[in-house]
Amino acid sequence: MIRRDVIIIGAGAAGLFCAAQAGARDRDVEVLDHAKKVGRKILMSGGGRCNFTNMYTSPENFLCDNPHFCKSALSRYTQWDFISLVAEHGIAYHEKTLGQLFCDDSAKDIVDLLLNECNKAGVTITTRCEILKVEKIESGYSLSTSNGDYECESLVIATGGLSMPKLGATPFGYKIAQQFGLNVLATRAALVPFTLHDKDKEALAELSGIAVDVYASCNDTTFKEAMLFTHRGLSGPAMLQISSYWEAGDTLSINMLPNEDALSFINSARSETPDVLLATCLTKVFPKRMVQCFIEYQGWRNVPIKQLSHSECEALANVLENWQVKPNGTEGYRTAEVTIGGVDTNELSSKTMMAKNVEGLYFIGEVVDVTGWLGGFNFQWAWSSGWAAGQVV
Known part of the structure; x- marks a missing residue:
């Protein structure tokens, strides 16, 4: 049995960023992912150069059943905060059009940034780990996985939507939400031909x-x-x-x-x-x-x-x-960049991303019913929602 303060399921943009934030607060954090390597969607985004944010990010650039939900996270961790972090890591970038920022070199620079931040914060990352069962226990949560059993105080679901199943997308996050009684809004492919x-x-x-x-x-x-x-x-x-x-x-x-x-x-x-x-x-x-x-x-x-x-x-x-x-x-989820719908934001705290009625259970990133426009906005939601949860888990 492995005991952690925080377990994050999903080693994508939101999950890794949240892990780094929580780890920086001296929380014992482990990220679990079923894929062979982390950040696969990041690596292929923006034609391989990762459109990592947008200079003009505002709540108006997002679709959500509750249009006010994203305001808190976006205002507390802004595009300028992430741009500063990119600069701090010495990553060269450029504006393409309409405020879209891309790496000069490769999307791998953003994955490396996230891994370096996680490493600096003492985060453990485990890949090829299938989650078999999740249960609520008195001290938090127990997880049965293909790598053994875990317990944690806080559980963060950062498993993304249904877009691009060839990169490992599954409905896992929605199933966990439903298991714990949260409403999940109907999903459909978005940013799609x-x-x-x-x-x-x-x-x-x-x-x-x-x-x-x-x-x-x-x-x-x-x-x-x-x-x-x-x-x-x-x-x-x-x-x-x-x-x-x-x-x-x-x-x-x-x-x-x-x-x-x-x-x-x-x-x-x-x-x-x-x-x-x-x-x-x-x-x-x-x-x-x-x-x-x-x-x-x-x-x-x-x-x-x-x-x-x-x-x-x-x-x-x-x-x-x-x-x-x-x-x-x-063309459906096969080529869609994002998924509209997902975990109902009325079920979550806009400040912490925690389920209002399920102590210690958090949802961040694309699994939540917040969908950005094309142009770096969905990455910014990953950073902002990950940051918000990372301050409190």
């Missing part, structure tokens, strides 16, 4: 690899970023972002001409270059391959632009700035 119905997919398949800047809107939310056509559907930052707000059956509104008024653009072309073909006109603002495909897909007449009627021009403009797309679905 869309798939299209066969007819649209076949018509647009030849555009795979083409990216254009768009406004993507759904359910009163809009993002302006790039949209990428794929052989299965639509991806790119704009689609990943809006996927968090989309639900099955919803229609997306896509403005493919975000920087100008579509009808004004067409009317200007009619007056300035009336004899130019529609295709030639549109290639001023879109890739040639995309223009040719959309002319066929939408049934537009590729004639000198002066020959288009006013109603044709209006219909054309409407598609350019209000293309209605009804996805077939998403």
Whole structure:
């Protein structure tokens, strides 16, 4: 029987950061994980460079059934606190766009930072450890594992969501929450590409690899970023972002001409270059391959632009700035970056992340119903929620 002050299940961003914080308070901490190595999701994030936070992090960048829940943790351990830690470890980084910070070299730098902080705080990390049973006992919790039995005073669940099962994602954290009577909100894949119905997919398949800047809107939310056509559907930052707000059956509104008024653009072309073909006109603002495909897909007449009627021009403009797309679905957890839903925040203390009705049981990171936008926000939630629990476990 191994006795610890704190056991953390999950050696990802939130779990390792929480462990380092608790260990720094002289708590005897052990992190258990079923994977062969720690931080696998960190290592592949941001194209291997880890978008570790965002300079513009605020509560507005998160989805949660209780939008106020994340405010406490985010305000007490901010993006600037983690940026300072990154600098302290001598990790070179850069801003890409919209406040997104990436390692210059490799995501391994962030994993090394976490492991160094854990090592400095005397944290024990055990991998290839399967949790077989968790029970509440008088002095805290008992765990039966493939590596033997444990007891601890505080138990932290940092097992993440269902995203990317090939990296080891499981519903373990939700099952523990339910075992102890906590409500778990329905989950779904988020920050995920869309798939299209066969007819649209076949018509647009030849555009795979083409990216254009768009406004993507759904359910009163809009993002302006790039949209990428794929052989299965639509991806790119704009689609990943809006996927968090989309639900099955919803229609997306896509403005493919975000920087100008579509009808004004067409009317200007009619007056300035009336004899130019529609295709030639549109290639001023879109890739040639995309223009040719959309002319066929939408049934537009590729004639000198002066020959288009006013109603044709209006219909054309409407598609350019209000293309209605009804996805077939998403690519699901297989490629989703995060999971929406999870442990109901109404069950947790926003200050400590402890279950209100279960002494000594904590939930941090993605397993909780707090989901950030694309761009480093989910890592910041891992740091902030891990820090909050780490101060008290």
